[in-house]
Structure formats: structure tokens, C-alpha cells
Amino acid sequence: MKAVLLEEFGDAGKLYLGEAPQPEAGPGQVLIKVAATSVNRPDIIQRQGNYPPPKGDSEILGLEVAGTVEAVGTDVSDFATGDKVFALVGGGGYAEYAVAYAGHVMRIPDNLSFQQAACICETYITAYLNTFSLGRPEAGDFILLHGGGGGVNTAALQLCQALLPDAQTIVTASTHKVARVAELGASHVIDYKTRSFAEEVKSITGGKGVNVILDHIGAAYLADNMKSLAVGGRLVVIGIMGGIKAELNIAVMMVKRQQIIGSVLRSRPVAEKSAIIADFNATVMPLFASGKIEPLVSNSFPLEQVAKAHRAMENGEHFGKIVLTV
Ligand SMILES: NC(=O)c1ccc[n+]([C@@H]2O[C@H](COP(=O)([O-])OP(=O)(O)OC[C@H]3O[C@@H](n4cnc5c(N)ncnc54)[C@H](OP(=O)(O)O)[C@@H]3O)[C@@H](O)[C@H]2O)c1
Known part of the structure; x- marks a missing residue:
């Protein structure tokens, strides 16, 4: 699959679009065909070599995705192929496919686009x-x-x-x-x-x-x-x-x-993040579904322009979120 890779830790120029093995959904996990992901400040810190992913998570950058369920692992009954979802991931968002724990996946409300949904989880x-x-x-x-x-x-x-x-x-x-x-x-x-x-x-x-x-x-x-x-x-x-x-x-x-x-979100245990997300899904997602809150998409770049997207964040050009479309 296509994925953003790093020549070595460093500035935005070290990012490039390359090929990586497609991940598979393990037990309790969902494989998502990514339509959009977004840039978060921790991605920049990871790119610089100062924020490694938690053990077991993908080395590829990207903490959240929105897209369509491609496959589900054993023990997953809440989601099925074709569902439109968005998810928090420990890594691996800047790619064509990403794997998320089912407890970290939510359904996209009908009024939101993939780009908007890709702005919700991490922030x-x-x-x-x-x-x-x-x-x-x-x-x-x-x-x-x-x-x-x-x-x-x-x-x-x-x-x-x-x-x-x-x-x-x-x-x-x-x-x-x-x-x-x-x-x-x-x-x-x-x-x-x-x-x-x-x-x-x-x-x-x-x-x-x-x-x-x-x-x-x-x-x-x-x-x-x-x-x-x-x-x-x-x-x-x-x-x-x-x-x-x-x-x-x-x-x-x-x-x-x-x-x-x-407080950090990323390195919390899977079950703890599932509980936080269940609370968020019940308390906050209705505000998105009713249109009371709209995700703030500042700029959007195709995945191949990831370096430009990182520079936009580093230069403080954004107001809200920077999206990458896949
Ligand atoms: N602990 C966690 O679980 C967790 C999760 C996600 C993010 N974070 C952290 O949260 C922070 C924000 O992340 P983000 O993705 O929202 O990044 P972001 O969009 O780049 O936001 C960072 C903001 O900080 C502002 N800023 C820079 N220097 C400042 C200063 N001296 N005083 C006040 N504001 C200043 C910038 O404003 P200007 O551009 O206008 O200068 C920018 O709007 C990062 O530090 C990130 O590592 C933590």
C-alpha cells in the first residue's frame, strides 16, 4: 500500500510517499481503507525523532483516520465491511490502510465528510x-x-x-x-x-x-x-x-x-482509551451529529503533499486542523 515514510528523523523534507506492507486486522481490530487523516503536532515531534509510537503500534505517522471498513478481525461484532467510520490509532494514519481497535472506532454521522471526521479523534x-x-x-x-x-x-x-x-x-x-x-x-x-x-x-x-x-x-x-x-x-x-x-x-x-x-492519550492502555472513547461517543458525538459543533478544517492537502502540510503547521498557518486526503 501507499504510505508516508521517513528517510530519517528530521525536517519535513525527510517525508516521502513510498510503499509499506498493508496491515491486517488482528483479534478485536478493524482494518480501515483510509479516505482522510489529519496532521497533529505530535506527528511533527515523532518526525523529529522525539515521540516514538507505543510498543505494538505502527511506526508510520498519523494518529487518526476516517474511511471505510475493509475487514474486521475475530471478536468484532459492532462493525462490518463498508461501514463509514473514523478512529483513533496509535500510529499508521498516513497510509492507504490502517488498523484500529474496535473500541477506538466510531461511526461517521451522516452530516460529516471523511475530511471533517478525520479531524475529530486526536484533538x-x-x-x-x-x-x-x-x-x-x-x-x-x-x-x-x-x-x-x-x-x-x-x-x-x-x-x-x-x-x-x-x-x-x-x-x-x-x-x-x-x-x-x-x-x-x-x-x-x-x-x-x-x-x-x-x-x-x-x-x-x-x-x-x-x-x-x-x-x-x-x-x-x-x-x-x-x-x-x-x-x-x-x-x-x-x-x-x-x-x-x-x-x-x-x-x-x-x-x-x-x-x-x-496527561497523554496515546500511550494509555487499549481498554482505558476504549472507555474514554465510549464516553466521548455518548457525550460529544451528538453535538457533531446535530451540527452544533462543526470540525474546523483549515487546509487540506493530498497525502503526497505531506511535507507541505507539516510546514504549514510549523509556520502556524492553520486555524483548526490540517487534513491529508488519501
Ligand atoms: N497529551 C496529549 O494527549 C496530547 C494529544 C494531542 C496533542 N497534544 C499536544 O497539544 C498541543 C497542541 O497540539 P495540536 O495538534 O493542536 O497543535 P497545533 O494545531 O499546532 O496547536 C499548537 C498551538 O500552540 C500555539 N502556540 C505556540 N506557542 C505558544 C505560546 N507560547 N503560547 C500560546 N500558544 C502557543 C500555536 O499558536 P500560533 O501558531 O498562533 O503561534 C498553535 O496554535 C501540542 O503540544 C501537542 O503535543 C497532547
């Missing part, structure tokens, strides 16, 4: 799991989301509006994305290129701070995130774009009863 599940299941915001809370133009964070903003309309969202974004984040419905937008978000948060919340923070910057934002967090607040860290080591004033954290929660 909306990450946003839902970390902002809602782990962040536990309540009505009337302040929620701080970093990087408002990106895949995960546009998803988190849409979910906050749909699931918790009484919460106030404060979103950091780079200068050229501020207006679009405001249009998407953020209660407050902070240009992180020119302003200190900690000072802005203090002024917006009247000094109280925010109840939940979804952060993917890590070390570079730790001090300001902790300053921005209310008494009893939760900082959920899902990325390390700003480094991995930072100093923390444990006494302040303790006295303010704040929690720092680290």
Missing part, C-alpha cells in the same frame, strides 16, 4: 478528556486555553461553548489569530505575543484567577500558569512546546490547594 478527544474529565470545570468558572488557533485548543473552545455555556473562556493566541478566536466565541482573547497572560488573567478575573487551565507549553508557562490559577484550580498539562523543566513554588501550590495534572 476533540484530547480537548474533552483534559478540559472536562480531568479539569472538571463547573458553570460560572473561568477556563484558560492556550494557543487558540491550534487543533486541540479550537476544539476545547468549541466544547466549552457547547457543554458549559455559562463558563467564561480566556484564550491566548498569536497576533494574527486573535480576531478569529474572538469570532469563534472566546469570552476573552489575549495576544500572547505582545501581552503577559498572567497580568491579563488577573485583571479579567478580578484577581481570583481561573479554575481550569489547558496547557501545552509546559516549562515556559508554568510560573505564569500557577500565578493565574485560582484557589483549588486545576492545571492540566498536555504538551511541552516550551520545555520540560521549570521551578515550582510548592508552598504556594499547597496553600492554594492547586492541582497540576499531566
